[in-house]
Amino acid sequence: MTxxxxxxxxxxxxLSLNDLHQALLKWFSEAARDLPWRRTRDPYRILVAxxxxxxxxVDRVLPKYAAFLERxxxxxxxxxxxxxxxxxxxxxxxxxxxxxxxQRAARAICARYGGVFPRDxxxxxxxxxxxxxxAGAVACFAFEQDVAFMDTNIxxxxxxxxxxxxxxxxxxxxxxxxxxxxxxxxxxxxxQALMELGSLVCTADAPACWRCPLRDQCRDYAARRESDERxxxxxxxxxxxxxxxxxxxxxxRYFRGRIIEALRMLPSGATxxxxxxxxxxxxxxxxxxxxxxxxxxxxxxxxxxxxxxxxGVRLPE
DNA sequence: AATCCGGGGTT
DNA sequence: AACCCAGGATT
Numbered sequence: 079m080t081x082x083x084x085x086x087x088x089x090x091x092x093l094s095l096n097d098l099h100q101a102l103l104k105w106f107s108e109a110a111r112d113l114p115w116r117r118t119r120d121p122y123r124i125l126v127a128x129x130x131x132x133x134x135x136v137d138r139v140l141p142k143y144a145a146f147l148e149r150x151x152x153x154x155x156x157x158x159x160x161x162x163x164x165x166x167x168x169x170x171x172x173x174x175x176x177x178x179x180x181q182r183a184a185r186a187i188c189a190r191y192g193g194v195f196p197r198d199x200x201x202x203x204x205x206x207x208x209x210x211x212x213a214g215a216v217a218c219f220a221f222e223q224d225v226a227f228m229d230t231n232i233x234x235x236x237x238x239x240x241x242x243x244x245x246x247x248x249x250x251x252x253x254x255x256x257x258x259x260x261x262x263x264x265x266x267x268x269x270q271a272l273m274e275l276g277s278l279v280c281t282a283d284a285p286a287c288w289r290c291p292l293r294d295q296c297r298d299y300a301a302r303r304e305s306d307e308r309x310x311x312x313x314x315x316x317x318x319x320x321x322x323x324x325x326x327x328x329x330x331r332y333f334r335g336r337i338i339e340a341l342r343m344l345p346s347g348a349t350x351x352x353x354x355x356x357x358x359x360x361x362x363x364x365x366x367x368x369x370x371x372x373x374x375x376x377x378x379x380x381x382x383x384x385x386x387x388x389x390g391v392r393l394p395e
Numbered sequence: 396a397a398t399c400c401g402g403g404g405t406t
Numbered sequence: 407a408a409c410c411c412a413g414g415a416t417t
Binding site for chain 3: 127128129130131132133134135136138139173175176179206207208209210211212215229230231232273276277282283322323325
Binding site: 133134135137138170171172173174175176326329330331332334335338381 | 399400401402403404
């Protein structure tokens with residue numbers, strides 16, 4: 079089935095893609111949150127926001143975003159700052175590799191492109207920590223290009239509105255649908271609106287269809303209205319109990335975070351001796367745990383998050 | 396395709 | 407306790 083047939087099929091009842099654009103863009107202009115990264119087209123500020131927002135909720139990013147930009151107001155200030163300082167400003171956001179990669183990207187832009195921000199997706203994806211989503215988001219939100227990209231919100235909205243609820247659709251097909259649905263010239267607002275809708279209305283479970291501007295044009299809503307029992311019962315889609323998430327406390331990730339947090343407390347340049355770091359990170363630490371600790375440190379070292387010398391462990395300068 | 400990578404909030 | 411979240415990189 080072609081993309082256009084698939085989209086047209088949604089609107090066989092006299093509703094066109096243009097109506098879909100109108101409905102969502104109108105809703106966005108009325109309901110959108112006032113978020114700082116929507117008030118700028120500075121590619122540096124857009125990039126910082128997009129990296130922070132990777133797997134991290136808006137409410138948690140907001141205060142960190144302001145502080146980070148105050149400390150590193152431009153691409154150059156970030157590129158020239160000590161990495162330790164960048165990692166410190168990342169506290170509370172998690173996935174600390176993002177901080178290192180963000181600075182590496184800033185340095186690469188300065189080194190490779192003379193500080194001139196790349197505009198096209200193909201170049202952006204070559205930068206560290208920038209994948210297909212972030213590259214598309216920067217191209218669209220900073221340079222207002224008509225590009226489609228997938229994040230968890232856009233993916234969910236596109237699937238519900240455009241695809242058969244009984245079928246599974248792969249990523250490539252979803253991206254093709256998103257591309258075909260772009261309103262040329264207004265993709266900035268369109269992509270923002272898709273994300274805002276997925277975040278505020280078309281949520282993962284218990285979507286608020288009654289206040290959705292796309293309700294009458296949504297295949298998922300139509301299907302669930304057909305079988306009203308499923309529509310009435312609250313959980314739309316029960317999580318399958320297979321492959322459950324592993325406990326976080328005690329995990330590798332947990333202790334990596336503890337190590338970085340301990341190192342952040344140190345004055346700049348100071349190192350943490352291995353025998354002091356162990357008990358700081360894990361109260362019941364004994365010398366027998368040294369292999370366990372050094373394995374963690376090697377992993378952090380590989381990610382560029384720590385430096386390990388004879389005197390001990392510290393954040394990279 | 397799976398797994399790893401933080402950590403806080405929600406249910 | 408399980409699940410979610412403006413993903414990316416590695417294997």
